[in-house]
């Protein structure tokens with residue numbers, strides 16, 4: 001450490017806090033957060049308020065002219081959030097794919113923001129950039145991907161998948177796409193199952209390819225991409241003079257957690273020289289289990305993989321990650337150094353420049369919460385938590401199956417779908433199906449506002465289903481076993 005002396009004549013800016021007052025205010029805030037976490041499991045998942053209630057609580061004043069004391073402000077703000085928030089850290093929050101946040105991640109964010117490195121360039125973030133690079137390698141190790149891959153942390157699964165898409169387009173579409181736009185390479189086609197998350201439509205549109213560039217492949221009854229149909233689609237498009245460039249496989253679909261036949265997709269991609277991208281935003285960390293679904297072993301064959309640390313690695317929002325087998329492709333996608341021009345100094349001498357590997361320029365230190373999570377519990381901790389989440393989803397499926405008023409529909413990874421079917425109503429003819437869809441839709445709204453348990457929904461073969469996704473290290477077996485009674489009770493009330 002260099003010893004730099006500086007004459008002290010501190011300016012007193014309105015925003016500054018003295019170390020003494022920071023310590024005081026910070027300690028009190030940490031105490032309040034600890035109280036909030038302690039009280040959370042006994043309270044409702046959500047107060048279930050309407051927007052008007054929340055706006056009223058916030059107040060609608062105009063921009064304050066003068067400032068206020070930080071301690072009072074944080075006290076009031078902590079109360080405001082404690083009283084008017086949905087808590088995805090609650091043991092009975094099982095909605096969407098949103099995890100409980102690791103407490104160490106909250107502390108990491110405080111530390112990260114306090115040092116405030118800018119991870120656009122190595123010079124501005126020496127240790128932080130190295131921590132991000134190590135996090136990328138560790139995530140790769142965790143999911144069985146080559147750890148000498150390139151990669152970058154981004155805001156979430158959508159952007160992680162966008163980066164995979166852009167890399168594919170760059171690698172397979174060539175320089176012309178960069179200089180003349182997508183239209184210059186006519187007929188680019190991307191293949192993905194009909195159960196793929198909507199990020200693909202968004203990026204096909206926003207990248208100028210248009211959503212018709214997506215060739216949607218049917219799924220089998222278990223929601224997995226039909227590999228035979230994929231091959232036929234590629235052959236048919238080639239016959240029409242189109243240019244297939246990319247196939248997306250899901251390692252855990254957003255709706256039901258289905259895993260595409262990734263090994264088959266990998267071999268089709270090799271055969272036709274296509275970029276193989278895996279959307280593992282939700283499910284890729286399941287590869288860390290002792291006996292993961294066989295197809296997760298093919299993660300290692302992908303050209304790029306999206307993983308969401310803010311889902312099954314329990315990092316607080318926001319943290320997405322994309323891993324790209326060949327770091328040079330990632331750099332070539334985002335950097336304006338021509339590819340034939342060797343880097344002046346390689347990464348291991350100059351440090352990685354993240355502005356060259358992704359869409360952002362200035363970048364925050366989201367790596368710290370991911371890295372500290374990986375260090376706090378290690379591979380073994382994640383293996384244990386993920387395995388338990390999967391087991392609990394299975395328990396819910398079995399509970400639903402043995403309950404005469406519930407119909408269990410799917411269980412994959414840690415997602416279970418089921419629905420309420422009142423007694424004396426054979427779920428057979430179409431009128432009954434319409435009735436059941438409407439009933440379950442209303443049931444979900446009532447559950448989501450009731451605060452006892454938070455579920456979301458899936459639609460499968462035109463059936464509206466309740467859906468629980470356990471990416472929650474706080475959920476216990478008791479929480480899971482309580483769900484059927486709650487659902488049936490609220491369901492009966494709606495009949």
Ligand SMILES: *Cc1c(COP(=O)(O)O)cnc(C)c1O
Nearest residue numbers: 156157158197252253254281282
């Ligand atoms: C959640 C999810 C996404 C989107 O990720 P965000 O972090 O919400 O942006 C994409 N694909 C799959 C399979 C997902 O589960």
